[in-house]
Amino acid sequence: xxxxxxxxxxxxxxxxxxxxxxxxxxxxxxxxxxxxxxxxxxxxxxxxxxxxxxxxxxxxxxxxxxxxxxxxxxxxxxxxxxxxxxxxxxxxxxxxxxxxxxxxxxxxxxxxxxxxxxxxxxxxxxxxxxxxxxxxxxxxxxxxxxxxxxxxxxxxxxxxxxxxxxxxxxxxxxxxxxxxxxxxxxxxxxxxxxxxxxxxxxxxxxxxxxxxxxxxxxxxxxxxxxxxxxxxxxxxxxxxxxxxxxxxxxxxxxxxxxxxxxxxxxxxxxxxxxxxxxxxxxxxxxxxxxxxxxxxxxxxxxxxxxxxxxxxxxxxxxxxxxxxxxxxxxxxxxxxxxxxxxxxxxxxxxxxxxxxxxxxxxxxxxxxxxxxxxxxxxxxxxxxxxxxxxxxxxxxxxxxxxxxxxxxxxxxxxxxxxxxxxxxxxxxxxxxxxxxxxxxxxxxxxxxxxxxxxxxxxxxxxxxxxxxxxxxxxxxxxxxxxxx
Amino acid sequence: xxxxxxxxxxxxxxxxxxxxxxxxxxxxxxxxxxxxxxxxxxxxxxxxxxxxxxxxxxxxxxxxxxxxxxxxxxxxxxxxxxxxxxxxxxxxxxxxxxxxxxxxxxxxxxxxxxxxxxxxxxxxxxxxxxxxxxxxxxxxxxxxxxxxxxxxxxxxxxxxxxxxxxxxxxxxxxxxxxxxxxxxxxxxxxxxxxxxxxxxxxxxxxxxxxxxxxxxxxxxxxxxxxxxxxxxxxxxxxxxxxxxxxxxxxxxxxxxxxxxxxxxxxxxxxxxxxxxxxxxxxxxxxxxxxxxxxxxxxxxxxxxxxxxxxxxxxxxxxxxxxxxxxxxxxxxxxxxxxxxxxxxxxxxxxxxxxxxxxxxxxxxxxxxxxxxxxxxxxxxxxxxxxxxxxxxxxxxxxxxxxxxxxxxxxxxxxxxxxxxxxxxxxxxxxxxxxxxxxxxxxxxxxxxxxxxxxxxxxxxxxxxxxxxxxxxxxxxxxxxxxxxxxxxxxxxxxxxxxxxxxxxxxx
Numbered sequence: 001x002x003x004x005x006x007x008x009x010x011x012x013x014x015x016x017x018x019x020x021x022x023x024x025x026x027x028x029x030x031x032x033x034x035x036x037x038x039x040x041x042x043x044x045x046x047x048x049x050x051x052x053x054x055x056x057x058x059x060x061x062x063x064x065x066x067x068x069x070x071x072x073x074x075x076x077x078x079x080x081x082x083x084x085x086x087x088x089x090x091x092x093x094x095x096x097x098x099x100x101x102x103x104x105x106x107x108x109x110x111x112x113x114x115x116x117x118x119x120x121x122x123x124x125x126x127x128x129x130x131x132x133x134x135x136x137x138x139x140x141x142x143x144x145x146x147x148x149x150x151x152x153x154x155x156x157x158x159x160x161x162x163x164x165x166x167x168x169x170x171x172x173x174x175x176x177x178x179x180x181x182x183x184x185x186x187x188x189x190x191x192x193x194x195x196x197x198x199x200x201x202x203x204x205x206x207x208x209x210x211x212x213x214x215x216x217x218x219x220x221x222x223x224x225x226x227x228x229x230x231x232x233x234x235x236x237x238x239x240x241x242x243x244x245x246x247x248x249x250x251x252x253x254x255x256x257x258x259x260x261x262x263x264x265x266x267x268x269x270x271x272x273x274x275x276x277x278x279x280x281x282x283x284x285x286x287x288x289x290x291x292x293x294x295x296x297x298x299x300x301x302x303x304x305x306x307x308x309x310x311x312x313x314x315x316x317x318x319x320x321x322x323x324x325x326x327x328x329x330x331x332x333x334x335x336x337x338x339x340x341x342x343x344x345x346x347x348x349x350x351x352x353x354x355x356x357x358x359x360x361x362x363x364x365x366x367x368x369x370x371x372x373x374x375x376x377x378x379x380x381x382x383x384x385x386x387x388x389x390x391x392x393x394x395x396x397x398x399x400x401x402x403x404x405x406x407x408x409x410x411x412x413x414x415x416x417x418x419x420x421x422x423x424x425x426x427x428x429x430x431x432x433x434x435x436x437x438x439x440x441x442x443x444x445x446x447x448x449x450x451x452x453x454x455x456x457x458x459x460x461x462x463x464x465x466x467x468x469x470x471x472x473x474x475x476x477x478x479x480x481x482x483x484x
Numbered sequence: 485x486x487x488x489x490x491x492x493x494x495x496x497x498x499x500x501x502x503x504x505x506x507x508x509x510x511x512x513x514x515x516x517x518x519x520x521x522x523x524x525x526x527x528x529x530x531x532x533x534x535x536x537x538x539x540x541x542x543x544x545x546x547x548x549x550x551x552x553x554x555x556x557x558x559x560x561x562x563x564x565x566x567x568x569x570x571x572x573x574x575x576x577x578x579x580x581x582x583x584x585x586x587x588x589x590x591x592x593x594x595x596x597x598x599x600x601x602x603x604x605x606x607x608x609x610x611x612x613x614x615x616x617x618x619x620x621x622x623x624x625x626x627x628x629x630x631x632x633x634x635x636x637x638x639x640x641x642x643x644x645x646x647x648x649x650x651x652x653x654x655x656x657x658x659x660x661x662x663x664x665x666x667x668x669x670x671x672x673x674x675x676x677x678x679x680x681x682x683x684x685x686x687x688x689x690x691x692x693x694x695x696x697x698x699x700x701x702x703x704x705x706x707x708x709x710x711x712x713x714x715x716x717x718x719x720x721x722x723x724x725x726x727x728x729x730x731x732x733x734x735x736x737x738x739x740x741x742x743x744x745x746x747x748x749x750x751x752x753x754x755x756x757x758x759x760x761x762x763x764x765x766x767x768x769x770x771x772x773x774x775x776x777x778x779x780x781x782x783x784x785x786x787x788x789x790x791x792x793x794x795x796x797x798x799x800x801x802x803x804x805x806x807x808x809x810x811x812x813x814x815x816x817x818x819x820x821x822x823x824x825x826x827x828x829x830x831x832x833x834x835x836x837x838x839x840x841x842x843x844x845x846x847x848x849x850x851x852x853x854x855x856x857x858x859x860x861x862x863x864x865x866x867x868x869x870x871x872x873x874x875x876x877x878x879x880x881x882x883x884x885x886x887x888x889x890x891x892x893x894x895x896x897x898x899x900x901x902x903x904x905x906x907x908x909x910x911x912x913x914x915x916x917x918x919x920x921x922x923x924x925x926x927x928x929x930x931x932x933x934x935x936x937x938x939x940x941x942x943x944x945x946x947x948x949x950x951x952x953x954x955x956x957x958x959x960x961x962x963x964x965x966x967x968x969x970x971x972x973x974x975x976x977x978x979x980x981x982x983x984x985x986x987x988x989x990x991x
Contacts, residue, residue, distance in 0.1 A: 367596070386659075387629060388622040397662070401556070404666045405674075409698075412666070416659035423655050424648070427632070431644055434596075435636040473555035 005062040008069040011051040011077055012117050018044035019110040026103030034102050038450070041088045041106045049081045059482055061123055065185060068123035072326070075479035076120035076249045079334045083245065083341060084113045087238035089454035090345040093446055094234045098354050100146060105235075108145075112138035112242060120249040125174045125184040128253060132170070132214070135246045136163050139239055143231040155230020162223035163214075170210025176203035186258040207254055208269060215247035217273050217307060218280035221300050228296035233351055236292065237344030240299045241337040248306060248333050255310065256326060256483050267314035271411055274311050278304025278418045285425050289360050291347050294425055298384065299340060301422060305415055306332045309399045312406035319484050321405050326480040328395075328402040331472065335383075335391035335465060342458035343380045346373065349446040349455075356443040363429055365438030370445055374433045376459045381426045383462045386419045391465035490533050490546050491562040494572065495609045497527040498579075498602035505602070510595040517587050520598035524583045524605065528576040531609075537569045539969050544615060544684070552619070557669075557679040561615040566970035567818060570963055571612045571738075571745055574825045577948055578737040579605045582730035585833055585945040589729060589840055590638060597638060601730065604630035608738050612745060617665045618681040620750075621658070624742070628654055631731065631739060639726040646719075646726035653719040657706035664702035668754060671695055687753040687977070693988050700758035703751045704766070710743030713803055714773035717796045724792035729836030732788065736795050737829035741821045744802045748818070752806070752974055756981035759807070761989065766807045767893070771900050773800030778907040782914070787835045787845045790915055791828060794871065797904060798824045804901065805886035809978060813889025814971040815964055820882030822963065823956060827870045827879055830949040834864050837942055842931050847915060852924030857937045861920045863946060868916050870953045872909045878956035 006013070022041055029036060052074050061068045087109055092102055115135025122128035140163060144156020174184065180196040180203060181189045196203060213220040228236045259266060281300030288294035306329055313325025350362045367374040383392030396419060403412040465472060501523020508515050537545055544563030552560045564572065583601055590597050607627030614620035628651065636647035665681070672689045673679040680686065691699070709716045724732050752759050777797030784790035798820065805817030837860065838853070839845055854861040870877035873884075883905065890898040924932070938946075956963060 368593075371596075382629065388625050393625075397666070400663060400666050401670065404663065405670050409663065409667060412663045413660065416663050417656065419659050420652060420656040424652055427648065427651060430632075431636060431648070434633060435644055435647075468553070470553050470555055473553075477555070 004060065005067075008055055008058060008060050008062045009067070009121075010054055011048055011074075012114065012121075014044075014048045014051040015110065015114050015117060018048060019107060019114065022103065022106050022110060026107070029103070035092065037102050037106050038088055038092050041110065042085055045081050045085050045088065049078060052077045052081065057478075066124045066127045067121050069121055070482040071479040072252070072330075072483045073121040073249075075330055075475060076245065077117050079245060079330075079337060080113055080116045080120070080242070082334070083238065083242050083337045084109065086338065086341050086454060086458060087234065087242070090234040090237060090341065090348070090451060091232070093448045093451050094232055094348045094351070097352055097446070098146065098232070100232070105142070105145065108138040108141050109238065112136075112142070116242065116246040116249065119246045119253075122253055123186050123257065125177065125186065125189070125258075128186075128250065129167075129171060129174060132246065132250060133167060135243060136167070136214070139163075139243050142235050143227050143239060145235055146230075146232050149230070151230035152232065153230070155227045158223050158230075159227035166210050166213030166220070169206050169213070173203050173206030173210055176206065186253060189258045204259065204266065208266070208273075211247060211250045211254055212273055212307075214250060215244060215303050215307070216300050217303050218277040218300060221277070221281070221303075224300055225293055225296045228299070229290070229293050233292060233348030234341075234345045236296070237341035237348070240296065240344065241341050244299070244303065245333050245337060248329055251310060252326060252329065252483070256313065265314075267311055270307055270314055271311040271408060274304050274307035274411060275414055276304070277301070277307055278415065279421075280304075282418050282421045282425075286421070288425070290357070291360055291363065291429060292344070294429075295340070295344055295347070298422060298425070301418065302332070302336050302340070302384075304418070305396060305399050306336070308408075308411050308415055309402050311411060312399070312402040312408055315408050316406035321402075323477070323480040323484055324398075324402040324405055326483055327473070327476040328398040330476050330479060331398045331469070332395040334472070335395040335462075338458055338461050338465070339380050339383045339390075339392055342455055342462070343377070343384060345451065345455060345458075346377045346380065349373065349451055350443050352444045352446040360429065360432050361439050362443045363432040364436040365442070366433040369438055369442060370447075373445065373455075376455055377433065378430050379459055379462060381429055383466070385423045385426045389463065389466045391462045391469070394466050394469050489548050489562075490530060491548055491564065491613045494527050494530045494534075494576070495562075495606055495613060497530060498523050498605040498609075501526075501602045502599045502606075505595060505599050508595065510593075513591075513594045516595050516598055520583050520602060521580070523602055524576070524580045527605065527609070528580050531572050531576040534564060534569045534572060537564065537566065537966060539566055539966050543970070543973060547615075552616075556618075556681070557673075558618040558681050559616050560619060561682060562613045563615045564613055565973075566966040566968070567745070567748060568612045569966060570818065570822055571741055572609060574741070574822055575605070575608050575612065575738045577952070578733060578825060578829050579608075581829065581833070581945050581948060582733040582737075584941070585733070585836070586728075586730040587941060588939075589836065593637060597634075600630045600633050600637075601734075604634065604734060608734075608742065611742055615683045616681045617669065617683055617686065617750075620683075621662055621665060624658060624661075627739065627742065628658070631735065634731040634734075635723055635727045638728040638731065641726075642722070643726040646722040649719045650723045653709050653716070657709040657716075660702040661706035664699040667695060668699055683749075690982065691755065693757065693983065696755040696758035696983075696987075697761075697989055700751060700755040700762060703746065703755070704762070707743040707746035707751060708769075710746065711740055711799045711803060712743070712796065713769055713800070714776050714796060715769075717773070717777075720796065721789050721792045724795075724832075725786060725788050729832060729839065732832040732836075733829040736791070736832055737825040740795065740799055741825060744799065744806070744817065744821050747803070747806050748814070748971070748974055753977050756978040757983040757987040759978065760809065760981075761987045763807045763809065767804060767897060770800045770803035770807065771897060773797065774804065774901055774904050775907075778904045778911065782907065782911040785846055785848060787838075787847055787915070787919070788832070790847070790911065791831050791835065794908065794911065795824070795828055797908065798828070798871075801883055801886045801901075804897070805882075805889055808889045808893035808897075809975065810889050810892050811968070811972060811975060812885045812892070814975055815968055816882050816885025816887075816889055818967045818971060819878075819956075819960065819963065820886060823870070823878035823882045823953075826949050826952045826956070827867055830867045830946060830953065831864075831871060833942075833946060833949070834860070834867065837938060841935055842928070844927070846927075847918050849925050849927040850919040851922040851928055852920070853928075854920040856924075856932065856935050859937050863938070863950070864920070865916065866950065867953065868912045870957070872912050873905060876954075876957050878953045878960075880957060881960045
């Protein structure tokens with residue numbers, strides 16, 4: 001280890017310092033002053049974001065090859081910070097209404113973010129696994145954060161059991177890989193397929209299953225709805241985007257960095273998984289009457305669209321087209337992160353009364369009761385559907401461009417048809433908000449300035465990124481280029 | 485006003501209206517209505533500037549071109565040719581009419597209503613003036629959501645079913661079209677050209693047969709659903725019956741034209757070989773639509789449904805005119821679009837007039853209205869005849885030109901279509917007779933004492949449409965002059981396409 005190593009991991013160091021600050025300050029704050037933790041976390045994350053900026057363009061492998069700070073990882077880290085800030089802003093009011101501790105939430109959240117940072121920067125299977133566990137362990141805790149709530153307990157437990165199962169499979173795959181290639185370096189496992197024979201295929205299968213499990217791809221998605229439904233709603237928002245971002249960092253690293261170099265043919269697997277995932281998620285989401293659960297299933301469908309970007313990456317031969325696949329993944333992950341966490345939070349805002357549930361009926365007549373909130377939710381839902389001019393539309397467009405350009409137009413058609421399918425259930429919420437009368441005793445709405453502010457910036461981001469994505473794209477291109 | 489971004493002003497003035505309305509307290513109905521009408525009128529006034537379009541000048545005039553999303557070469561390119569000019573004018577006129585007409589009927593959620601209607605205007609106008617495929621797609625989708633809200637919020641009892649059906653149908657088509665747009669742009673870029681969505685660049689490129697065929701099918705689905713063409717028309721009667729009057733006016737008057745416009749502007753120039761190859765199928769479907777729409781109209785018990793099905797028939801003429809690939813056919817198709825917009829818009833408005841008084845649209849419930857509401861009957865009669873295609877009114881010109889075109893294509897097609905001229909007289913006149921001359925039903929008699937003839941506002945709303953339907957019928961020259969160079973260019977481009985004779989389907 002030398003000084004260069006430390007400058008390269010400045011963001012990680014800053015984030016770790018922030019966790020320690022929050023942890024310590026929490027001990028000394030009186031109950032009524034705990035709200036200070038939110039500004040501390042948000043401002044601290046601002047500094048972490050700045051630290052990410054300092055390593056942009058560095059493109060170094062440090063710590064004797066275990067850790068790689070390239071622009072791809074920096075993009076993932078910046079997206080992580082954005083999601084972290086939104087989660088820190090959306091959650092406090094919801095927690096306060098349920099008398100849940102804010103300090104613990106912030107600390108666990110930040111720990112999870114560190115895991116995502118490590119995951120994004122791993123250039124070795126060992127680091128990768130450590131990062132993954134560091135990300136998901138806090139996520140299990142967050143899912144069960146509402147200690148006294150049965151559903152939250154159930155969700156947390158399911159998430160934990162199935163998540164550990166997936167981790168075990170992944171780890172097993174890693175050990176097979178090591179056995180076959182005598183290396184855990186991502187850059188050196190490329191020979192797995194060409195030299196490994198049948199055993200190599202088994203190893204790849206286990207790596208695939210383990211990592212797509214984390215991304216909640218069909219048929220490895222069964223933990224998702226229960227884990228998402230049980231968790232406190234804004235936390236669900238985080239769980240549906242944060243660990244998913246991490247899972248895609250994992251996939252990009254294993255398949256892009258590791259297996260991609262060898263030109264291994266994993267396109268077929270990825271394309272089929274993408275198709276299954278988007279279709280399966282959408283079909284099940286159609287049947288949901290609980291908005292929270294519907295959003296949970298729809299997040300599976302979005303996983304499918306993102307996987308299509310990876311499939312395009314795998315199928316393309318031209319480097320520029322290959323990069324486009326990764327760019328699509330990155331753009332989608334970021335855009336999806338902002339819109340989905342905000343959409344979950346709107347559900348949370350309708351649960352000011354802790355006994356109320358996020359059913360469709362809670363949305364009935366919302367346009368009359370809270371026109372601005374309804375309009376915000378409508379924009380988010382249109383974005384999730386993929387209607388312009390929103391970030392969700394441009395994200396889908398990016399994936400479509402990548403797939404068509406890579407010569408897998410059939411996948412693009414599948415995405416288009418799936419988007420129409422998804423329109424059905426997303427628009428149903430709009431139907432309830434705008435075209436139905438409110439129920440007799442409408443659920444009270446959280447109108448706190450903090451949550452409203454967070455929602456406002458999310459919606460502004462959704463529209464701004466949809467109308468003028470150019471600045472982000474130039475970052476994306478540089479990030480994706482650093483992989484190839 | 486040279487140098488002004490006229491087209492941007494036309495398209496985005498309604499958006500300024502939306503923003504203004506958002507800041508008005510929702511109880512202040514008068515101010516909201518006033519602002520909405522002013523915004524729509526301002527857009528109309530700006531669009532009148534397009535009358536200065538020079539048919540023998542450059543192909544696209546009043547151009548604006550700004551880089552938008554440079555990463556993929558998407559540009560904010562606007563421009564109009566004769567085809568766009570007439571459709572833009574139709575849109576602004578019908579929007580003003582429908583907004584003005586809504587003053588009395590719409591009493592709930594007024595603020596949202598006018599904001600939505602103005603947003604709809606932005607989307608529709610944008611489609612007609614975009615010269616960038618991506619921009620076109622954005623406007624295309626933008627016109628969808630407001631209509632969804634208009635039907636879903638201010639519609640009739642089965643409005644939610646109708647509006648969801650409308651949206652899902654349209655989305656399926658348009659998302660596939662998006663894939664086709666991307667495929668076309670990528671094929672162009674893969675040949676070593678810079679990535680662009682510019683219509684003027686992309687249309688001149690020789691795409692492979694397979695891509696043309698697939699792109700044509702995708703575009704066809706999107707546009708055929710919008711037109712709507714048999715057998716993709718089933719959303720239309722539902723949407724029309726449930727939509728509020730102003731929604732029906734816009735739906736029939738403008739939204740259906742987006743489909744016809746799409747065929748002319750995008751399907752033919754981008755995939756000329758495939759368009760010619762598929763023409764017999766499309767013509768077949770068009771003839772079926774013309775006949776089917778007319779026959780189904782005969783048995784409709786509901787006034788709105790009758791007019792909705794007659795739209796299927798009339799829009800079939802548009803499709804027929806487009807795909808016979810000759811000058812008369814194309815000119816007739818465009819003229820028919822304009823005429824249908826005016827006529828059907830007016831008919832829906834007139835149905836709205838009686839609906840406001842009786843809250844019923846069943847033909848069987850009417851009768852004897854001629855004696856009680858003579859002025860109403862006279863105007864209804866005028867538009868009934870325009871719809872049938874009586875010479876001297878606008879409907880005649882379009883149908884006549886399309887039939888001329890069809891004869892050049894095939895006598896059989898023209899003969900089959902001619903039949904419909906008779907059937908359309910049957911269903912419209914029979915409807916007119918039952919509503920206005922038959923013995924009043926018991927139902928209608930209950931309203932007898934309170935039934936009043938057309939109000940001043942209704943007259944005002946109808947006045948521009950009356951002027952247009954007569955004016956276009958007597959003096960079609962200016963419109964035909966404006967559109968003929970544009971359609972001729974489209975036709976020449978198709979005929980000059982090198983792959984026309986050697987086209988092979990990929991399957």
